[in-house]
Amino acid sequence: MRFALSEDQRILQASLGRALAELSPLDRVRRFADGGEQTAPDIWRGLAELGLPGLLVPGSTAAWAWASWRPPWPRRPWAQRWRRRRSWGPSWAPLALRGGTAEQRARWLPKLAGGEATAGVAISEVVAGARDGAGVTAEGGRLTGKALFVIDAPGAHLLIVADRTGALHLVETPPAPVEMPNIDATRRLSELVFDGTPAEPLGGNDGLARLRDAAWVLLAADSLGAGQVMLDKAVAYAKERKQFGRVIGSFQAVKHLCAEMAAELEPARALVWYAAYAFDNPGDVAPEEATVMAAHAKAHLSEIGRFVARTSTEVHGGIGMTDLLGLHYWFKRIGLNRQLLGGPERVREAAARAQGLVAA
Amino acid sequence: MDLRLTPEMAVFRDEVRAFLANHADEYRDGQAKDVLAWQRLLIAHGYAARTIPRAYGGFGAEPDVLKARIIAEAFIAAGAPRGIANQGVSMLVPTLLEVGSEDQKKRWIGPTLRGEVVWCQGYSEPGAGSDLASLQTKAVEDGDDFIISGSKIWTSTAHAAQMMFCLVRTEPNAPRHEGISYVLIPMDTPGIEVRPLKTMTGQAEFNEVFFTDVRVPQANVVGGRGRGWFVANTTLKHERGMLGDPNATEARLNSLIEVMKTETVDGERILDNPVFRDRLMQLQARVFAMKFNGLRIMTDDTAGLARLVVKLQGCELNHQIAALAIDALGELGVLYHDGPHLRAKGRWQWNYMFDLGLIIGGGTAQIQKNIISERGLGMPREPSSRAAS
Ligand SMILES: Cc1cc2nc3c(=O)[nH]c(=O)nc-3n(C[C@H](O)[C@H](O)[C@H](O)COP(=O)(O)OP(=O)(O)OC[C@H]3O[C@@H](n4cnc5c(N)ncnc54)[C@H](O)[C@@H]3O)c2cc1C
Numbered sequence: 001m002r003f004a005l006s007e008d009q010r011i012l013q014a015s016l017g018r019a020l021a022e023l024s025p026l027d028r029v030r031r032f033a034d035g036g037e038q039t040a041p042d043i044w045r046g047l048a049e050l051g052l053p054g055l056l057v058p059g060s061t062a063a064w065a066w067a068s069w070r071p072p073w074p075r076r077p078w079a080q081r082w083r084r085r086r087s088w089g090p091s092w093a094p095l096a097l098r099g100g101t102a103e104q105r106a107r108w109l110p111k112l113a114g115g116e117a118t119a120g121v122a123i124s125e126v127v128a129g130a131r132d133g134a135g136v137t138a139e140g141g142r143l144t145g146k147a148l149f150v151i152d153a154p155g156a157h158l159l160i161v162a163d164r165t166g167a168l169h170l171v172e173t174p175p176a177p178v179e180m181p182n183i184d185a186t187r188r189l190s191e192l193v194f195d196g197t198p199a200e201p202l203g204g205n206d207g208l209a210r211l212r213d214a215a216w217v218l219l220a221a222d223s224l225g226a227g228q229v230m231l232d233k234a235v236a237y238a239k240e241r242k243q244f245g246r247v248i249g250s251f252q253a254v255k256h257l258c259a260e261m262a263a264e265l266e267p268a269r270a271l272v273w274y275a276a277y278a279f280d281n282p283g284d285v286a287p288e289e290a291t292v293m294a295a296h297a298k299a300h301l302s303e304i305g306r307f308v309a310r311t312s313t314e315v316h317g318g319i320g321m322t323d324l325l326g327l328h329y330w331f332k333r334i335g336l337n338r339q340l341l342g343g344p345e346r347v348r349e350a351a352a353r354a355q356g357l358v359a360a
Numbered sequence: 361m362d363l364r365l366t367p368e369m370a371v372f373r374d375e376v377r378a379f380l381a382n383h384a385d386e387y388r389d390g391q392a393k394d395v396l397a398w399q400r401l402l403i404a405h406g407y408a409a410r411t412i413p414r415a416y417g418g419f420g421a422e423p424d425v426l427k428a429r430i431i432a433e434a435f436i437a438a439g440a441p442r443g444i445a446n447q448g449v450s451m452l453v454p455t456l457l458e459v460g461s462e463d464q465k466k467r468w469i470g471p472t473l474r475g476e477v478v479w480c481q482g483y484s485e486p487g488a489g490s491d492l493a494s495l496q497t498k499a500v501e502d503g504d505d506f507i508i509s510g511s512k513i514w515t516s517t518a519h520a521a522q523m524m525f526c527l528v529r530t531e532p533n534a535p536r537h538e539g540i541s542y543v544l545i546p547m548d549t550p551g552i553e554v555r556p557l558k559t560m561t562g563q564a565e566f567n568e569v570f571f572t573d574v575r576v577p578q579a580n581v582v583g584g585r586g587r588g589w590f591v592a593n594t595t596l597k598h599e600r601g602m603l604g605d606p607n608a609t610e611a612r613l614n615s616l617i618e619v620m621k622t623e624t625v626d627g628e629r630i631l632d633n634p635v636f637r638d639r640l641m642q643l644q645a646r647v648f649a650m651k652f653n654g655l656r657i658m659t660d661d662t663a664g665l666a667r668l669v670v671k672l673q674g675c676e677l678n679h680q681i682a683a684l685a686i687d688a689l690g691e692l693g694v695l696y697h698d699g700p701h702l703r704a705k706g707r708w709q710w711n712y713m714f715d716l717g718l719i720i721g722g723g724t725a726q727i728q729k730n731i732i733s734e735r736g737l738g739m740p741r742e743p744s745s746r747a748a749s
Contacts (some may be wrong), residue, residue: 131624318721321559323558339686345636
């Protein structure tokens with residue numbers, strides 16, 4: 001037994017960290033956030049060159065290349081930098097195509113793996129619950145209704161849509177997304193209205209559950225990365241800033257705030273790793289394990305993410321509130337991840353349910 | 361304890377309620393339609409500036425805790441705005457009443473109460489936040505004037521203010537706490553530059569303020585030259601009372617209850633979800649505790665510690681109320697700026713971020729805890745730190 005990253009994974013981590021530092025430094029993030037760009041093709045291209053889009057596409061060259069890199073979920077430095085991209089790391093939408101027909105897979109997987117096509121995902125209503133009358137109905141190969149909080153819709157070549165029953169559909173001519181402005185200006189959420197939009201059903205009966213579990217692990221990893229950045233920044237600032245003739249990091253109150261953040265984050269990292277492992281190796285774990293761990297990772301990282309986001313800001317004092325350090329980008333990413341695809345209460349309920357702890 | 365309402369007080373309560381009912385079309389969603397007109401109306405009826413002498417523009421009533429409470433409760437119940445509670449009204453006015461000269465009181469209190477003069481608070485500097493006494497902005501005597509140079513930071517509403525109450529160092533050679541004076545500075549004095557600072561909310565709620573040879577009459581000093589530290593602490597006491605105001609917190613809790621009553625997920629009211637309902641009830645208990653703590657502070661001489669915890673607890677509660685509102689809204693709770701699905705114009709998100717700022721502003725939570733433990737519990741100061749408050 002060995003509960004640690006492999007050599008390959010460390011290498012990937014490091015090279016990805018370097019690539020993202022170059023592709024997307026803070027001023028690039030600001031330009032994206034303030035300029036209203038819907039996609040960031042420059043960053044996407046850079047990541048595609050690294051082979052990232054293929055990570056989740058079985059059989060692609062990239063998947064071969066990274067075959068030893070398991071589980072395929074980002075760890076810290078990678079997750080840290082996600083905010084700098086327009087989207088979620090390697091698109092997780094291809095997972096939905098695992099249940100698709102040979103023809104659907106042949107048509108889309110190579111393009112998705114090569115980064116030439118991107119896919120959006122509309123599953124909020126069935127995962128997080130429907131608000132404002134949203135929900136999509138499928139009938140006779142056509143979709144009708146509206147989907148809110150659609151992820152990665154701008155510029156997407158295809159769309160994975162869950163209907164009200166949880167069945168997945170493939171839409172190749174998505175309706176125009178309407179932006180839903182949210183606190184995290186580095187991520188675009190959209191509303192889509194379907195009006196008899198042609199769609200192909202995606203086979204496989206656990207498609208939605210797999211997609212949801214994947215998203216939960218990814219959101220957890222993203223918050224983990226953001227939380228780690230916020231801790232690192234707080235520690236660095238506390239060693240520098242002086243008040244009362246001392247660096248503030250020498251006050252026990254400030255030290256303890258930092259130590260508490262670390263004490264929450266370190267075990268959470270192991271939880272996220274395990275959730276990723278369970279997702280990726282369903283054969284090695286109990287049947288409900290992937291869902292239970294994905295749900296716990298998502299909910300737990302939401303809770304401690306909120307604590308870390310707030311605490312790191314407090315350690316910075318007034319300047320933590322400002323736009324000057326950009327600290328708020330991570331703060332808001334953590335805030336968004338908490339609610340997206342279900343807040344912690346709802347997601348924990350799913351964890352209980354998956355273990356049979358909820359009376360039928 | 362005596363909490364009974366005498367018949368006389370019951371009549372007073374009915375008067376306040378009738379006033380609010382009669383003027384119900386002058387406010388909506390806790391906001392006055394015409395802020396200045398509403399403020400004048402409240403002062404005229406004694407629902408704002410109630411105990412401030414008439415000579416200075418107040419209503420001139422005797423302090424009466426019960427009546428104050430009756431007014432607060434009626435306003436909360438009606439969802440009516442309490443009138444202006446900015447830094448001028450809540451901090452400068454009580455400070456002037458305590459230590460201002462007769463001229464200063466006559467000149468500034470009335471216009472400030474009526475909202476005609478907006479003030480900002482120039483205390484913090486880049487190098488002097490928690491350690492306020494290390495402030496460097498200097499005022500050099502020149503005839504009847506001071507010439508001020510230096511800079512302030514995190515100055516809320518400086519961009520909208522006509523006046524600043526400001527801490528400057530007038531006695532560079534005196535011990536830290538004895539060399540400071542509290543001066544009133546017109547913001548249109550030549551040499552003052554205000555630069556807005558954008559915060560995480562996306563707005564610029566505070567500013568940097570730069571002083572280059574700014575000339576201010578020495579007569580604008582409040583409470584005596586070199587006495588600024590003492591005067592500032594008077595103001596800070598009022599600031600902490602304002603930031604931790606339990607009435608404002610209770611009003612906010614009531615809007616949260618409204619959110620949880622009206623919002624639904626999959627057709628089910630949030631309030632019908634037992635987990636959320638329990639979180640709400642936990643917060644409500646804490647809000648009630650702070651409300652009664654507030655009543656106690658006003659009437660119980662032994663309430664020392666109770667006073668010291670108000671800022672820490674009040675600001676924390678406000679932040680938690682916003683947090684629960686966002687959680688109750690779920691994915692809708694991440695929306696901001698605009699759009700058809702946005703609730704309350706993004707106010708909960710704004711509060712969640714800005715109220716974190718108020719946990720930091722006015723003395724950080726850690727400084728509050730130092731004060732509670734050192735002054736309230738008599739614990740020793742941390743070794744080798746200069747006075748932490
Ligand atoms: C929203 C907002 C509005 C504000 N409005 C105004 C205003 O109108 N006018 C004005 O003058 N100022 C204003 N301020 C400034 C505010 O008073 C300061 O931010 C605050 O006093 C903290 O100072 P600082 O930002 O320099 O942080 P620092 O003092 O540098 O603190 C950084 C961290 O160190 C900790 N720390 C510092 N000293 C100690 C200690 N002895 N023991 C333990 N921990 C310690 C702090 O708790 C904090 O976590 C505002 C601030 C905010 C956030």
